[in-house]
Amino acid sequence: MNLLRLAFRLLLRDSRAGELRVLSLAVMLSVAGLAAVHGFGERMQAALSLESNRLLGADLVLVSDHVIDTSVAAAAQAQGLVTAQTMQFPSMISTADNNQLADIKAVGVGYPLRGQLRIAASLSTVDKPAIGIPLAGTVWLAPRLANALNVRVGDGVTVGYRQLRVAALLIDEPDRGGDFFNLAPRLLMNQVDIAATGLVTAGSRVTYRLLVAGASPILAAYQTVLAKNLVRGQRLMAAGDARPELRDVLDKAERYLGLSVLLAVMLAAVAILLAARHFLHRHLDTCALLRCFGASQASIVKLYMWQLALLGVFAAVAGALLGYAGQAILAEILGKLANLTLPPVSVLPFLQATLAGWVLLAGFSLPTLLMLRHTPAMHILRKDAIALDKLGVFAYVTGLFALVALLFWQVQDVTLTGVVLLGLAAVLLVTVTLSALLVLAAGWLGARSAGSWRYGLLNLRRRAGGSVIQISAFTLGLLALLLLTIVRGDLLDNWHATIPAQAPNRFVINIQADQVAPLREFLRQHHIEQAQLYPMIRGRLTAINGREVSSANYADQQTQRLLDREFNLSYAIMLPADTRVIAGRSWQAGDNIEQFSVEQGIADKLHLQLGDSLQFDIAGTPITAKISSLRKVNWDSFKVNFFVIANPPLLQTIPASYITSFYLPPTASSLLNEMVRTYPNLTVIDVSAIMQTIQDMLNRVTTAVQFVFAFSLVAGLLVLYAALAATRDERAVETALWRVLGAKKQQLWQVQLTEFMTIGMLAGILAATGASVIAWGLSTFVFKLVYHIDWWLWISAISVGGVGVSVAGILGLWRISHVPPLVTLRGEY
């Protein structure tokens, strides 16, 4: 018997009749979603690890805030590893007419060990790989710096005490590091000139780097030894540590993509389950007929297995193609953001996604379809001879196990998957229980009401099992959509709040006390009203509660670095207006008790509490006061802020320089030249380029998030469609019978509307509640955001549920309502 051919023919015919639409779309969608997200993830990972060595300029980098002992490099060289050294610090560079803050990098022979420098003679000429490093007496300038100083190749610039000649424009350097946070443009010079500039003296804030490269086993051994012998102020960077700022945003984006895919897969599973159930009921007659023709149970199983397998192959191939397009779109949106060349995607994500799609299909439809073999042949003569649903429980449990295993395997984020699955399990349990009770209540209400409503409510009761399944399916579908909308909204708000419109884009430091009043007047005259000038005093934290502080007492490297440096302290009559005091209280003007307000993050790191006393050493003078408040500071706002602020009585007698930040519209940049001419000692830091880059990055991540959201949206709609299709046949026959009995169309719609509206609204309530609970869990444990309950969610979910289900349900029955009742009753619609 050629079962394969028969299976193929039945499949073809069924698909033409639209019977397999939901089943194949669900498989296709889950394969496409998984393939797109994993395909893109794989390319991004590969690109990042390929590039991370290049981004470090080496295989391993030792970063130090003091000179690195020569023995460290010698030990590496002795093992056959190559090394190079760099020093990096900010300094003002000047010409006869201009000056500009630059980020100076002085490099030694051999730099860079990985990747290459690219230089050009002018911006209009094509750049080329550099041979070696700048010769002694010459520098290479970033184009931005050359423009700001108005110099060309061949001109001279003053670096400290030394005049150096510009030999080239520096177009690209491999270890530029966090592109976004390089405040000042680069000046690359030869290390041998450093001494002559006089810029590096004891106590200068210089970052020293030792770059190391070589064969991996030797390098790994060397890295282990080096890691053990790190001294304070030193840290190691290996491949993978590059571009942390990018990783953070990408991590969050990837987690959201993971969540979207997880929900899309889950919804697809529900759609498959519903579609398989529907398929089962529509094929009972066929099975009974095949039994009459002598087909054995085994051949019926084989026939449907073949059908499923064929469907799985077609749907997976279509899904994989769609997924390929999806990952290409994601790569287009997000790949450019990272400025990385993405390698081509491998076949692995597609194979994995296909396998996952098959597991889903098999897990959720095979058990249901296997029940078909139990179709009693007598069904062909007597329609009542059927009792298949008892086996359903087994089928659903098997499917559920397959789904859970699949999600953990595919999403590979235990917290995310755990929170979502636990939440869903709880929601499902509550939904089934509550909807069963509500269905009973509707029946009770129906029995006591009159008119067409009565039949609508009674229908709910009569189809109790089906009603509960439908409410649960709608709840899950709506819940997933609400959840994605909430989390997406929170994420986007969070990202966009990072940079408010008109956030300060210029920082001015080094303002002297006698310049404060005239500068304030200068800014006011040029309509820059919001600029606040803050005093800035440098001091070293020496004691907490009278006990001497040592960085050795803290395990965290960042805390150690903080304590080894000087703090920037400030004082103010009142704390800045947007300060959020989270413990204690802010002081008032005229409060004479000397006190500090400390930023919460640093307080946590140093284990500080309200009432603790802090002692700072400011130019040899000890200053002591207690902490009266802890503040939360939004560092991303780009406004001037301080870890520690005092009230005026404590610090106002100490000499201070001042700092300010303000928003300068792009059209007003000439103002800065005038300001620097008037006050040549000021240093202006331009952060507009960084902000533009961050904004661009967030926009791209937002687009990617919206794109993947679309997958889940379609999956959600598919579930709603499948849930409706499940009872369409039964409703069609009922509608026809009502019409035979003389019901008016209005009455018919009233009955159906009552039922749909009740189901939709119940699902809305349950979905809004479930989504809120899960969103809280995700915000708290996965995305680390603050979650706010939004009561509008319930109102919109109930409206969307009620109206959406009604409209979709009525549309589904619309065609049938125009078919003569007899045609419907004959099953020919």
Next chain:
Amino acid sequence: MIFRVVDLAKQVKVNDAVLTILHPSSFDIVRGASVAIVGASGSGKSTLLGLLAGLDTPSQGTVWLAGQSLTALNEDGRARLRGELIGFVFQSFQLLPNLTALENVMLPLELNGVKQAKQQAQEWLTRVGLAHRQHHRAQQLSGGEQQRVAIARAFVVQPAVLLADEPTGNLDAETGARVIDLLFELNREQGTTLVLVTHDSQLAGRCSQRLNLDAGHLA
């Protein structure tokens, strides 16, 4: 002897009460006979037909089909025997709606692994006068045409027995008469044993043997 029925009875449990649908009955049907099972609605006609076909299992008694005891076989064994010996015609035609007339007729042949399925199915569609409609789907055919397709499908496997459940129940008198003529004509040509359930006394009158059922009792 194609059927030997000994002491056959069927009971079902409904809400803890035992309902007897068919009281113990015994009869024989000879090869080539045409048998009408008649009786009022609910008298147990379809149950008896189901038991004869091995679609259902009796509560007691035995059905021997071509010397084989149906009760001694399991469901798959009975299905195999049905595939080999029995053709069916149903009141509601039971064509697969998504398949064409030709594919519907080919179905039992393909299930039995017959190589010339298409050719044989076409021949049978020609014999029932539907060669021109072979590529139409079941849904596109009239009731009479659907029943003729069902008859072609029943005869295409050249069964020893043709079981028909109210074959004219869904058809108007004229179409019904034409379908019955066709059924008897093919029955005669093929030497098939015809067992049909009917309300139609005229139709019952054309059969060589009558089994009257009255509330589960064989009169």
